Amino acid sequence: MPSVTFTDPELAHAGLTENEAKKQGIAYRLGKIPMAAALRTRTLDETGGFMKVLIAPDDRILGFTAIGPGTGELLPVIQLAMSANLPYTAVHNLILTHPTLSEGFINLFNTVPNKHA
Numbered sequence: 718m719p720s721v722t723f724t725d726p727e728l729a730h731a732g733l734t735e736n737e738a739k740k741q742g743i744a745y746r747l748g749k750i751p752m753a754a755a756l757r758t759r760t761l762d763e764t765g766g767f768m769k770v771l772i773a774p775d776d777r778i779l780g781f782t783a784i785g786p787g788t789g790e791l792l793p794v795i796q797l798a799m800s801a802n803l804p805y806t807a808v809h810n811l812i813l814t815h816p817t818l819s820e821g822f823i824n825l826f827n828t829v830p831n832k833h834a
Contacts, residue, residue: 719796726788728784728790730783732772735771737746746774747769748772749828752768752783752821756816757817757820762786772805776805778805778808806826809822
């Protein structure tokens, strides 16, 4: 169940947390960036926070958590990818408008470790 806590800064979440994945024995790769890597935060002068994503071995998004300005606006893209069982690369490979918070997805997904052969 996706959720947003409208505090300052916002806390947005969808899917599994790291603790839930570990408790359930679900394998994942973790990508994480500071919110400052989403260039829109610099134009807003609100660079605190982070984004992180859990990626399944088959490249589906298992979970997403972000804290920072406007992070609730990021959830629909993640929810769509998750509900359609799309690989994270479907979002990563989009041409995203600059500078927007969603542009941070490119930097976030760049931090996901490669699959082990």
